[in-house]
Amino acid sequence: MRHNQQILLAARPLGHLDEGHFRLAEGPVPALEAGQFLMENKYLALDAGFRQWMNAGASDNYLSAMPLDAPVQSIVLGVVVESRHPDYREGDLLMGRTAWERYSIADGSDLMTRIEPAADIPLHEYLCALGPAGMTAYFGLLDIGQPRAGDEVLVSAAAGGVGAIVGQIAKIKGCRAVGITGGEDKCAWIREQLGYDAAINHRAPAGVAAQIEALLPNGIDIFFDNVGGAMLDTAMAHLAERARIVLCGAISQYDTTGEHTGVHHMWELITKRARAEGFMFSDYVDRYPAAMEEMAGWIRAGKLKSPVAITTGIEHTARAYCDMLDGRSLGKCLVKLD
C-alpha cells in the first residue's frame, strides 16, 4: 500500500498567513473506487490566488472556503499510477486541481488536463509558462487586455509567477512594459532578466503614484493587476482613455478577513471610457493547446523566459508558500516532490 504525505490547512488564518496554519499528515493511500484514478504528483504549484479560499466564509461561485484539516487545494502535475477510470491510464501525465499531497485520488473533474510533454521542454514548464501561470498571463493580457503595439502596459506583482510572463508577452506584442514590485533588487531583476522597460519599487519613498506619473505621463493603457486594494486604486487614478484593467488577483487583500480595501476611482472608468474585467484561466481550457503551442514557440525562439523558484520536498511547501505571499521569491514558485 502506498504511503501518502499531505499538507493540511490546520488552522483558519485570521490575518497574516504563516507556516503555523499548516501541518504535514501521513498515512496510507486508500483503495480506489470505480471511476477513480491515482496520481503520483511530481510538482505542486504555489498559487497566490488560493490564499483567498483559506479564509473562513470565502465561498464564492468559483470555489468554496477550503475545509480545515483537509489537504490544501492546489494545481498539481502528476502521473497516473493506478486507474479504475476508463479515460485515464497508467503513465498519463496530468495537470489538475487536487491538493498539496504526494498522491491524489481524482475522478477526471477539477480542471484535469492531459499533458503531452515535448522532449525539449522541462517538465516543470507545464506548471509555469505552459501551465496555470502562463495561461493566466496569456489569456489575461491578450483576451482581456487586448494589447496593441505601442500600448503602455503596467503590471503589478511583476516579479511573480504571472507578472514575470505578462511583461514578456507585452513586449512580444510591441507594448512598453512597466512592472511594479517590492525592492530595488527585484526591480533590477525584472528589467534585466525579463526585459521590462521600467520598474516601480512600491517600497520606495517616492510612492507608487508619483512613480506612475513619472514613468507613464500619458496614462496606463493596460493595467494587469495581481495585487488589488490600494495599488489597484492608485493605478485607476492614472488611466489613459480606453484603458483596460485586467483583474487577475488581489494578493494584497487575501490576509483580510473582512471587507476588501475600497477602490475610489470608479468614476475614472466613466470619463476615460475604461474597462475593468476579471477572468479565470480555467475558463480557457479549450484554448490551452493553441496557447501552449504559441508559448512553447516563444520559449524555443528565446523570446520568453520562464523564471521559476523550485523548492524540493513536500515538507517545505508551507514555508515556500508563505515566502511567496510575503514577496520573498522571484518567478513562479513550485514544489518538486523528491
Added chain:
Amino acid sequence: MRHNQQILLAARPLGHLDEGHFRLAEGPVPALEAGQFLMENKYLALDAGFRQWMNAGASDNYLSAMPLDAPVQSIVLGVVVESRHPDYREGDLLMGRTAWERYSIADGSDLMTRIEPAADIPLHEYLCALGPAGMTAYFGLLDIGQPRAGDEVLVSAAAGGVGAIVGQIAKIKGCRAVGITGGEDKCAWIREQLGYDAAINHRAPAGVAAQIEALLPNGIDIFFDNVGGAMLDTAMAHLAERARIVLCGAISQYDTTGEHTGVHHMWELITKRARAEGFMFSDYVDRYPAAMEEMAGWIRAGKLKSPVAITTGIEHTARAYCDMLDGRSLGKCLVKLD
C-alpha cells in the same frame, strides 16, 4: 440687439448643491465673429452628470471644471437665428453642448448635431429619448451591457431620465428589468408607467442588499449604474457570472469634494468573470442616426414611453436642476424657454 439671459455658476458648491450656487445674468448678445453662429435655445437639458464638473478641481480628460461666473454648461436644443459660419444656416435645428442661456454663440464644435425633426415626434424628444438621455440608455445598455433575452437587468436611478429608458429597452430585448429608486411612489411609477418587472426602494428599511437578494436570487446579469458609491458596491456583491456593469453616472458622489466612496467588491469581478465599463454617449455620435431611427420606431409602435418633466422659464432652471439631483422628479428633466 438681442437680449440674453444666462444662468451662471455663482459659487463653487462645497457639498450639497442648492439654488444659491447659481444666479441669473442678463445682457446684450454680442455681435458674431466670422465662423460663429447664434442659436436661440428652445430647451435646456438637465443632466446630473454635469454636476461633477461644478466642483473645483473636477477637471479630467472629458471636461474641465466649469468656471465660476460663467454660464453653466449644458446640452441644449436650439434654432440657428443668425450665422457667420458656412455650414450652419438660419432655421437649422441643432443639439449641442453650450450652456443654460437663451442664446448661445457657437462654432460647430462641442457635440453640435443637426436635428431633422419628424412631424409626428414632439420637439422635446430630441433632448429625451432621441437625445442625450436616450442615446446614453441605448448605447450604454446595448453596446456596453450586451443584453441577452432572459438576462436580469438592474438599473439604479431607474426613475431618472436615463434609467426610465434603460428599463424599457431591456424589456424590448427580452430581459427582466428591476429598477432602484427612492420612495414607494416612484417604485409604483416605474412598475406601472415604465413596465419595470420589479422595483427596489432604496429608502425602505429592508435595505438595498436584502431587496436585491430577494428579487434577484440568481444574481445580476447587467447592472446599469447611474448612482455609484455604496449602491454600486452593493450591486457588485450580487453579480451573476459574466455580469456586465454599465458605468453611466455616479449621482451619489457629485456632492463629494474629496475622494469618492470606496467600492470593496472588485474581487467579485474576478470570481464572477465580470466586467465594469464606462462610456460617454458623445462617443457614439456617428451612430446617432440609426439609433434615433430605432428609438423613434419603438415610440411610434407604443413600445417606448419617454417620460419627461418640463419646467417652463429659464429663471426656474436652477431650482429644477436641484430638485432633480435631490430625487424630486420623474423622467427626463428639461427647461422650456418661453
